[in-house]
Amino acid sequence: MQNSKVDLSEQVAELIDLMDNAQFVTSLTGAGISVDSDIPDMEMMDDVFGLFEESTLESQPKKFYKAFHKDFIDPIFKTGPNLTHKVMASLEKEGLLKGIVTTNVDYLHELAGAPNVADIWSTLNVNHCLDCGRIYDINILRNDVPRCPVCNGLISPDPVFRHIATLPDQRKMADDWMAESDLTIVTGSNGYYSHTSNQAIVNINPKLNSFDRGAKLVIRATSNEVFQELARQMNLKV
């Protein structure tokens, strides 16, 4: 019988070896990495987002924001970035990771201090006033029912209703990084973004997904298990 702990440590050593030999390492992350920050997986997010039309936000703002706080805003502010977000931020600061492309809208990579993040589905750091159009950062969402400090209009979180003014820039940045990358570490992704080119892929996911096929290395573990081991082996301060 295989000892899975030894196995993980060997696989992480192989990942580090691949990183050492790559010129332009990128990371592609999805909902799986935020599960340890108490944010439900993307399917759950779809359930919540799918429940609401923008007209519901306008007609029942209390109802909308109550559900939205419970599932997304409270975990972001109370639990915050987890070990994976922190290790990735540290790798970026060390120059070992050139950029993080994420489909997550929770802004946890930035809150962990990562300098280079392409938020291809926008983030909760972009929120519009429905009346005057002013944009506010994530802190406006700390209010129970956030309203515009200037005109008292209701605040609508960008990623929920897809205003997404910033999206084309973020997409281009993501595509440029992926074109240049010779190694992409895919972590907790559901495969919604798959614009990788010919680079080597390492797929970290407890479950089988579309990145398994063609991956140079598949690690069947949660992101925190892997990045904890990686930080240990690399002596990274997190």
Ligand SMILES: [Zn+2]
């Ligand atoms: Zn306003």
